Amino acid sequence: MAHRTKFTQPVFMKPPFPHRLRITPRGLAGCTLALGLLLGGCGEEYIHRELPPTASDLVLMKSAHVCELKASFLKTRQALPIQTVPWGGGEELHIPAAASESHSEESYFFNEEGLLVGVLFTFPSGLDLKPYPVLRMTLEVLKPSVEFYMSLAQVPSRANLDFSTLYRTGDEKSTTQYITMGPPDTASLLMASVSIDTYESLLSPYRKEFLSRVAASSKRKGGAKADVRGAEDKEPFASLQQFARGETAQLAYCGPADPAVAVTAYGKAIAGGFSDKAMLSEAYHKLGLALKRQGHQDKARDAMQQSLTVYPNRPEVLNNLGDVYRVLGDQKKSLEAFQRAVTLRPNYPIARFNLAQAYETINQRRAITEYETYLALGEGIPEEQERMAQAKKRVAEFKKR
Numbered sequence: 409m410a411h412r413t414k415f416t417q418p419v420f421m422k423p424p425f426p427h428r429l430r431i432t433p434r435g436l437a438g439c440t441l442a443l444g445l446l447l448g449g450c451g452e453e454y455i456h457r458e459l460p461p462t463a464s465d466l467v468l469m470k471s472a473h474v475c476e477l478k479a480s481f482l483k484t485r486q487a488l489p490i491q492t493v494p495w496g497g498g499e500e501l502h503i504p505a506a507a508s509e510s511h512s513e514e515s516y517f518f519n520e521e522g523l524l525v526g527v528l529f530t531f532p533s534g535l536d537l538k539p540y541p542v543l544r545m546t547l548e549v550l551k552p553s554v555e556f557y558m559s560l561a562q563v564p565s566r567a568n569l570d571f572s573t574l575y576r577t578g579d580e581k582s583t584t585q586y587i588t589m590g591p592p593d594t595a596s597l598l599m600a601s602v603s604i605d606t607y608e609s610l611l612s613p614y615r616k617e618f619l620s621r622v623a624a625s626s627k628r629k630g631g632a633k634a635d636v637r638g639a640e641d642k643e644p645f646a647s648l649q650q651f652a653r654g655e656t657a658q659l660a661y662c663g664p665a666d667p668a669v670a671v672t673a674y675g676k677a678i679a680g681g682f683s684d685k686a687m688l689s690e691a692y693h694k695l696g697l698a699l700k701r702q703g704h705q706d707k708a709r710d711a712m713q714q715s716l717t718v719y720p721n722r723p724e725v726l727n728n729l730g731d732v733y734r735v736l737g738d739q740k741k742s743l744e745a746f747q748r749a750v751t752l753r754p755n756y757p758i759a760r761f762n763l764a765q766a767y768e769t770i771n772q773r774r775a776i777t778e779y780e781t782y783l784a785l786g787e788g789i790p791e792e793q794e795r796m797a798q799a800k801k802r803v804a805e806f807k808k809r
Contacts, residue, residue: 462577462584465542466600468510468529474582474604475662478522496649497676498525511535513621517603517611519653521669523662526603526611530621534589534596547586547595550575572598581661583608604662606655610648643687647680651691658698670698689719693728700732708732723753730762742766757785761795764802772806779803 462469472481481501482490491502495517503514513530537544554574573595575586584602588595599618603611612618654673657666674695682688696711712729716722730745746763750756764778779799786792786799 462579463542463546464584465540466510468508468512468514468600469584469602471509471514472516472524472527474524474526474602476524478518478524481516481518481524496646497653498649505532512600515621517607519607519649519656521653521657521662523656525607525652525656526601528599528601528611528618528621530599531597534598537588537595537597543586543597544592544595546577547575547588548592550577578605581605585612604656606652606659606661607649610645610652643682643684644680647677647682647691650674650677650680651687651694654691654694654698658694658701665701667698667701671695671702674698685719689715689722689725692718693722693725696725696732697728700728700735705732705736709736721748721752723749723756723759726752727756727759727762730759730766734762734766739766739769743770755785757782757789757792758795760785761799764799768802772809776803776806 464470478499478501485503488503489507491504493500493502498517498519501516501518503516505511505513508514510529511531512535513532515528515530516524517526517528519525537547552573553576555571571591572587572589575588577584582602582604585600586597587599589598590596599621601611601618609615650673654670654677656662657673658670659665674691678688678691678695682691692711692715696708696715699705699711700708709729709732712725712732715725716729726745726749730742730749733739733742733745743763743766746759746766749759750763753759760778760782764775764782767775767778779802783796783799783803786796
């Protein structure tokens with residue numbers, strides 16, 4: 409039985425924010441964000457948690473929905489002067505502030521399948537939040553993710569260097585981010601974005617090109633140049649984008665899972681190159697999972713072995729490789745992979761369950777021991793309830809013999 413993480417991101421793009429889904433730990437590289445003076449950092453892994461609702465009374469937050477098809481999007485905006493520019497393998501559709509209902513610079517990002525994966529709204533002069541009590545209430549509930557200083561003289565009634573805050577929230581599959589300027593009681597909104605989680609890091613304020621949009625718009629309007637220095641992006645954008653595309657297809661973010669698209673996307677991500685070994689290893693791992701879903705077990709095995717060659721001793725990869733060997737009928741290698749997985753991570757429930765299954769035909773007493781260990785590990789974990797019932801049944805059957 410394979411271990412599946414619902415969503416993984418390039419960890420070096422992520423600060424240590426609490427999120428909604430458990431992510432496979434793999435981070436090695438750090439990152440920084442500077443906007444005048446940075447007061448936040450970047451971590452190695454992140455864990456999703458339940459967040460407050462993304463309630464907002466801004467018109468712009470209701471104007472589009474992620475996963476919408478481009479044809480449908482364009483059909484409802486035929487009268488607008490939409491500018492289309494390349495965005496890696498996809499497209500960015502831009503609506504200038506003069507034609508925008510929200511009076512912001514609106515950008516809509518579509519992937520190669522024509523799915524809307526993210527929306528960005530920029531208010532170069534700042535949007536006064538006083539008329540928006542619902543959004544202000546949401547921001548009051550949220551804990552600031554990062555606090556920093558930003559130079560932007562174009563914003564009315566602001567000093568050249570003012571205090572800014574990044575807030576993040578979201579729902580099951582999407583992340584919403586807000587950048588405000590000034591203290592909470594008089595804050596103005598500079599940027600707002602919504603993206604499906606797989607593309608979050610590519611549409612994040614942590615990428616310098618997005619914050620530079622505030623500076624560019626301010627300069628066009630005659631304001632002082634904003635002091636914006638975003639994090640240097642160490643990985644090729646095209647590779648990150650293809651990895652996100654693969655995740656979207658494999659994890660069924662926008663409709664049914666499509667392993668064929670996932671295989672193509674992960675392959676392009678690998679071909680584009682990653683400097684971070686953990687990221688390259690994960691790309692091979694996810695390629696292996698997509699190939700396994702297609703029924704190409706030999707290719708899946710090879711991809712996972714390559715993942716371990718790049719970055720050895722990853723328990724989740726070993727567990728999934730063990731499952732591939734099981735399907736291929738190689739009981740010995742399957743057992744060895746599960747054993748290595750639980751040796752590296754003794755409290756890994758699903759690998760322990762798989763190891764117990766692998767022992768059933770060769771050592772029933774050991775199988776009972778592993779099942780009982782699994783039952784202790786899985787206690788209280790909702791996702792393990794079905795397997796726990798199966799494990800209890802097998803233990804009872806073996807003990808009757």
